[in-house]
Amino acid sequence: MAEKLRSGAMPTLEMVAAQAGVSRATVSRVVNGSPKVSADVATVVQAAIDELNYVPNRAARSLVSRKTQAIAMVVPESAAKVFDDPFFAAVVQGVALYLEDTDYTLNMIIESGAASHKTRRYLLGGNVDGALVVSHHTGDHSYSELSRTLPVVFGGRPLSDVGGDNYYVDVDNFAGACTAVEHLIASGRTKLATIAGPQDMPPGVDRLSAFHATLEKHGLTSDLVEVGDFSPPSGADAMRRLLARGEPIDGIFAANDQMAIGAYSAIREAGLSVPDDIAVVGFDDDNYGSTATPPLTTVRQPSVEMGRRMAEMIVGLIENRPVDTVTTLDTELVIRDSA
Amino acid sequence: MAEKLRSGAMPTLEMVAAQAGVSRATVSRVVNGSPKVSADVATVVQAAIDELNYVPNRAARSLVSRKTQAIAMVVPESAAKVFDDPFFAAVVQGVALYLEDTDYTLNMIIESGAASHKTRRYLLGGNVDGALVVSHHTGDHSYSELSRTLPVVFGGRPLSDVGGDNYYVDVDNFAGACTAVEHLIASGRTKLATIAGPQDMPPGVDRLSAFHATLEKHGLTSDLVEVGDFSPPSGADAMRRLLARGEPIDGIFAANDQMAIGAYSAIREAGLSVPDDIAVVGFDDDNYGSTATPPLTTVRQPSVEMGRRMAEMIVGLIENRPVDTVTTLDTELVIRDSA
């Protein structure tokens, strides 16, 4: 099975040099925009480059410069999780879009459980210049240690930001959750309950404390709290438990859209309606909520922007530019029909 | 701004050779599993490799072998599309999982419109050994030409498979749609309508013709066809038009879940219920349908498997192994509550 259709050999620096009648060194200087090349020579070289349609060989360049021009994006979530959560696609998109204007390449790595040793080896083996680690909701930052030897930027605040020296971009979960609860209160709901996320994940913790804080600010309180695991079924279960308590409820703040959707079903099972009997507000603004009936009022999390910022940070880190340790993104309340 | 925390220099082939008391050539042979190395020498070398925790330098290897060990995945859809469609995440996942067991790297490229020239340059610039091109639904294969110079595998059948020489993996849209319609008929529905996809996209065409074929097979017919663009709103519009025709309808086959969900709202607007008045079946089985109320009966499209197969094909192609030109994946009817 022959191939070799690959039209001749790719042009090399050498060929460009010959074509332009200069040395390889000079061509290299032009390619890398070195200032120490006279304008006219640069013009001639550039012409040769265009004519030969020359593209520098990444491997060769990498070998000597000790830079790979590649950035890894590792998604340590379980396979099923990645598949169901629109969040990842959005972050990847943001990263890819930003990187498109640089000459870094994005290497996707989805961790299938036990392979983490292999991943570490890959990351530390000099295959990439930096790594982006994302894990929606979970504060899993088992990669923190890597940041001592490789630039690493996390998506989401580390659960235990030990040294306080981890770079990450996060959304303002607390503020976002506050606007959600404020909205519920502003629309006249007073008997509020919440379906919280796992209390060992930063977003779970922050969104719950915002719930309590906002209530308190308005002279209200509530012990109507049930915890879910951010999945739709867990939201439905939590809602059932809430309803089963027998206390009146006219508003629900779910820590994410998926659980809010789960709550919808439990509310309907109970013969109640959204938003007439119970108003519900979610968090994330993914397609679970936007296509639900009724469309979910929720707090939009700028996932794409998050990816973009992460990419910006890692590139800055790699190129030794000053970079803020943490970037916090604002959320936005999206009012639809559920509250 | 000093860095250099990168603990000493990475061990090189040279160092391993010294440690094992053999030549670089021999170490290289061991690393690449060459059969022409005596067992005992191999053992010694392997020990040295383990001890030094040696990882071959990709750039160096690439430079001489003319292989990058990298595969590009290009997603030519518009930014918004990628964000909303769970399909991509699933395919990427499948690809990444397969590649994890090989030593190929996955380079993600999301095309932001006009950058296609840059992408071509990248692909043809010898940066990757092969490319995977995905575009859900659309038969956009503007990358077909590339396959003459670089191994390329498409996700989804090309709209016009001119030379018939494009490698691709696709799902059996026709058969899948047939089972959907069969299900509707089997459950006693006889006044069927369909919300078709764009007729310039293979899945749109196949799913519609399957609708007619199945009807005919059962001695039925229907001209209740409205076309949407695979988005939820277009599904709602199509449904409204269908309802506006004033003819009785008791079953709907939507060409994808997103449009099926759109249909839900139009049906509700009309004061009708799913599935009592109108049964609806979708196609894709993404989270739009699974979390809807009522949960959507749909045709599952094996997206992750699709990614896996694409990866398998491209690796086979790169390594000159015989590979089938086209792989067609079976779908599966997932019966839930909407029909």
Next chain:
DNA sequence: TCGTCATGAGATATCGCTTTCAAGAAGTGA
């Protein structure tokens, strides 16, 4: 007019690894 300097451009030494090429060791048949 001569020496001192910036400056632009060429030579050249790597970078880490694969891969002939050749040679020494070992095994074979006559």
Next chain:
DNA sequence: TCACTTCTTGAAAGCGATATCTCATGACGA
């Protein structure tokens, strides 16, 4: 025991680019 394979292993030549060092050259102050 000699000539000839068959195996193993080492030596060395690159792969394509970057970067250090060196060398002209022309400008400029004395």
